[in-house]
Amino acid sequence: MVPRQRELVGAVQGRRRGVLRGEGPVSEIFGKALQRIETPIPGLVLFELPVHGDSRGWFKENWQREKMVALGLEDFGPVQNNISFNDAVGTTRGIHAEPWDKWVSVATGRIFGAWVDLREGPTFGAVFTTEIDPSRAIFVPRGVGNSYQTLEPDTAYAYLVNDHWSPDAEYAFLNLADETVAVEWPIPLSEVEISDKDRAHPRLADVTPIPPRKILVLGAAGQLGLALRKQLGEAPHIEYATRADLDVTSPSLDEARRWRDYGLIINAAAFTAVDLAETPDGREAAWSANATAVAAISRIADRYGVTLVHVSSDYVFDGTQDDAYSESAPLRPLGVYGQTKAAGDLAASTAARHYIVRTSWVIGDGSNFVRTMHSLARRGIDPRVVGDQVGRLTFTSDLAEAIVHLYRSKAAYGIYNVTGTGEPASWAQVAKDVFRLAGREPERVAAVSTEDYFSSAPGPVADRPRNSVLDLSKIVASGFTPRPFSESLAAYIDHLERNAE
Known part of the structure; x- marks a missing residue:
């Protein structure tokens, strides 16, 4: 000694x-x-x-x-x-x-x-x-x-x-x-x-520093996945995966990654073909992607202490409520798509660290309603558009920013509604605004009922909620206020106009 x-x-x-x-x-x-x-x-x-x-x-x-x-x-x-x-x-x-x-x-x-x-x-x-x-x-x-x-x-x-x-x-x-x-x-x-x-x-x-816990974005090729890539960047600890990269329904999912190294999984993947979901093959695909896969991800997240962000939909409601839907509104889905999304919400909620982000009428890079209306306006085609479904557009830039805000601010776990802010509008009114912003006559858009619009559809048609307005009080209280969707729409159309051939 x-x-x-x-x-x-x-x-x-x-x-x-x-x-x-x-x-x-x-x-x-x-x-x-x-x-x-x-x-x-x-x-x-x-x-x-x-x-x-x-x-x-x-x-x-x-x-x-x-x-x-x-x-x-x-x-x-x-x-x-x-x-x-x-x-x-x-x-x-x-x-x-x-x-x-x-x-x-x-x-x-x-x-x-x-x-x-x-x-x-x-x-x-x-x-x-x-x-x-x-x-x-x-x-x-x-x-x-x-x-x-x-x-x-x-x-x-x-x-x-x-x-x-x-x-x-x-x-x-x-x-x-x-x-x-x-x-x-x-x-x-x-x-x-x-x-x-x-x-x-x-x-x-x-010393080689220890990197942050990894972030995994599922559905990386979709509209929201692309926006998340812009929001999160290309740091080495951030991974972007499609279903081809990682099959979350595989029995060997638990061994597919060293999951304890992950801090966040963002599930931006989903089966979104609401009408196709009403067919036998579509029903199976919708349940697999929107419910079974979510259950598998949730088990992983809960077991390894990973935060799970799961993106949900206004389709978990039937749209009969007169006012905006809060996060605590009872689930009442109408069709197969809505039913599978509701089941996915329940599965995601089993993870101790979870954010369920409900949204509606998503617009981003890729094929979507606004791009279609803009193309019709430029080609001189006068569309018939549903006028009795009301909601707010959600631009993926806002949605991606809200997701990152919830995670980084360590907001209380739970369900959050995220859409653009502003006065709700019908699909027909949105189409008229697209025509106006593109320098075309809004009157060329004809507002029709949901029944009239789908009367000649060749296959099954899913029931849609007539009211898709989501209450945003909770996400605003957390410290994040989405942009008015009318302003985002104007910027989006301006971008399309400047890049039109």
Whole structure:
């Protein structure tokens, strides 16, 4: 034992005797209130824990899910509890960052802990140090390097983790003696035993940062998928997949990805051919894409703590309500498409971290109603358009922005309606506006009833909701207000006009 260690052991033994008599600084571990303390490293949160004790010993709730969640700590879903027992003062463990979260505490003894942010981003290299005794614990998010030095003999260092070790995971390590981070160890590193592996770890300049948790966008080739690509960009941790890239109904879906590495799945994929869904083959395809696939994704998201965004539709309602539909309105779908979307909503809600985003009348890049009307206007064709279905257009740029807002702002999980704002209009009125914005006579658009419009349809026709207006109070209260759809429509037509051949 080196002289410094003997000095610490003697001090600790006297300190322990003082605790048993209710004296000295360690007695301060008793009677603390549960408290959350932020640190300079984002997501690294220190907790003061109530410890109840007397001369016989003490008791504490080391991890109490309900109380921790109430203090703003996300339920991180621990799956394993590990304990590292250290019999000597000065035991020093290296700075290791793993791709999972930790809840670090001490059952007996005391440590000096050092944490270094090894994640990509502006806080890379940030440092936080403090002592941890039985009255303290710290939540360590994935990618933050964790290390400690024991200050008392017989220290039991414990940690909960929310994933199992895997050789395929991405790890980062930092040298304990890194000059940039410059951790002020209580016992100099020259006086303690350090493993050969820890001594060989790189300096900060040579550390490969741990990337953010991955984002997976399903339905990447659709109108919303394309808008999400513009919104999220092409960062390495963002993946865009079509059904050809990833079959979410496959029995081997659980092994298709290392799902714990994902933070967000956006399900922008759907079977949207509402009339075709009324045919035998279409019914099967609609249920497969809109319900079965959603159930499979939801199971993955729930099991691995991934946030799921599922895009839904006004078709989950029958459209008979006089006013706008709120998120809590009862489901009353009319046709097969609406029924499968309603089933998908119920499946998505089984994931603990879910956003169900209901929308209507979606317009983006690709084939859609507005493009069709613009083409007819330019070609001199006078259309007949349904005039007794009312709603608001939703431009995919708004929808993509709202989805990202919900995730990044950590809005309360649940259902959110997202459409453009403004006075609702019929399809016929939208068509008239398209003609007007394209410099054509709006009167060329003839408004007809839904029954008249589909009277000569060659195949099955799905029932459509007459009222598709969604109440937007909840998404606005979350801090996001969509643009008026009339302004978005004007910009959209201007773009089409400028790019017309």
